Amino acid sequence: xxxxxxxxxxxxxxxxxxxxxxxxxxxxxxxxxxxxxxxxxxxxxxxxxxxxxxxxxxxxxxxxxxxxxxxxxxxxxxxxxxxxxxxxxxxxxxxxxxxxxxxxxxxxxxxxxxxxxxxxxxxxxxxxxxxxxxxxxxxxxxxxxxxxxxxxxxxxxxxxxxxxxxxxxxxxxxxxxxxxxxxxxxxxxxxxxxxxxxxxxxxxxxxxx
Ligand code: ADP
Numbered sequence: 001x002x003x004x005x006x007x008x009x010x011x012x013x014x015x016x017x018x019x020x021x022x023x024x025x026x027x028x029x030x031x032x033x034x035x036x037x038x039x040x041x042x043x044x045x046x047x048x049x050x051x052x053x054x055x056x057x058x059x060x061x062x063x064x065x066x067x068x069x070x071x072x073x074x075x076x077x078x079x080x081x082x083x084x085x086x087x088x089x090x091x092x093x094x095x096x097x098x099x100x101x102x103x104x105x106x107x108x109x110x111x112x113x114x115x116x117x118x119x120x121x122x123x124x125x126x127x128x129x130x131x132x133x134x135x136x137x138x139x140x141x142x143x144x145x146x147x148x149x150x151x152x153x154x155x156x157x158x159x160x161x162x163x164x165x166x167x168x169x170x171x172x173x174x175x176x177x178x179x180x181x182x183x184x185x186x187x188x189x190x191x192x193x194x195x196x197x198x199x200x201x202x203x204x205x206x207x208x209x
Contacts, residue, residue, distance in 0.1 A: 005089065006111070006114040007093075007094050007112060007114065008089070008092075008094070008114055009094045009095075009096055009113040009114060009115050009116060010027075010033075010093060010095050010096070010116055010117045010118075010194065011100075011117070011118045011119065011169075012027075012095060012096065012097045012098075012119050013118050013119060013121065013165065013166065014120060014121030014122065014123070014179070015129060015158045015159075015162075016129070016133060016151070016154045016155060016158060017123070017129035017130065017136075018121040018122070018123045018179050019121050019123070019183065019186060020037075020098060020121055021039075021097060021098075022183055023121070023186060023187060023190060024095050026183075027187075027190065027191075028095055032091060032092050032093065033093055033095050034081065034086065034087045034094055034095065035095045035097065036074070036078060036081070036094055036095070036096055036099075037097040037098055038070065038074055038096075038097065038098035039097075041073055041074060041077045042055040042059065042073070043142075054069065056143070059143065059144045060143050060144060060150070061150065061153065062144055062149075062150040062151070062152075062153035062154040062157065063157065064101055064102065064157060064161065067102070067104045067105050068108075070099065070101070070105060071099075071105060074099055074109075075112065078094070094113070096113070100165055101161070101162050101165070102162060102164065102165060103164050103165060105165075106165050106168045106169075107168075115173065116173065117173050117174075117175060117193065117194075117197065118166070118169050118173055118174045118175070119175050119177055119190055119193075120166060120174055120176045121177050121179045122176050122178055122179060123178075123179045123180055124180055125180050126155075128180070129155075130151060133145045134148075134151070175189075175190075175193055177189050177190060
């Protein structure tokens with residue numbers, strides 16, 4: 001894919017339980033924004049299929065699925081959305097949730113995505129995050145939320161590997177959003193920024209004309 005056709009992308013970044021999925025789903029319902037959640041791509045794999053087994057093996061331990069496998073699956077999924085007419089890179093932007101999950105993935109994705117913003121959903125109340133994950137285990141029947149030890153391990157992996165992704169991207173495209181507030185307040189902040197960004201882009205085009 002030539003550099004000029006990289007997907008215009010907004011990253012939703014943050015620890016498990018920080019609210020990426022909640023925000024991603026709402027943002028993805030807005031025309032022009034397409035939400036792609038990596039965990040959901042994995043969960044949609046048939047449990048008995050070879051790929052589904054690989055996912056279960058890692059996720060049930062709270063571990064990350066290997067990078068090459070993850071990026072390949074994400075890429076195929078996104079191309080599938082294009083073929084189905086649900087994502088048009090010429091007019092739409094991707095809202096990525098849960099990917100990239102470490103610096104190696106960020107590097108592998110560089111040739112496909114043009115990251116315009118990283119929304120860093122920062123939840124200072126760790127206890128609240130933990131409880132959200134426990135609640136989710138009941139509602140969504142997720143194996144990886146079921147045991148305290150697995151949740152702890154996922155939070156550890158986030159600190160050890162995922163947090164470094166923030167320093168991979170230029171500071172000026174990162175927006176820290178405090179998620180110790182209501183989903184409406186968090187959404188309002190993200191939307192205000194996306195709106196301003198669109199205005200900036202328009203201004204640039206008008207100035208150039
Ligand atoms: P959460 O945001 O709560 O961690 P996700 O649905 O994003 O939940 O991820 C669930 C699991 O799927 C992860 O613990 C991991 O095993 C796997 N997974 C999701 N995204 C990735 C990724 N980008 N790289 C590797 N593994 C991933």
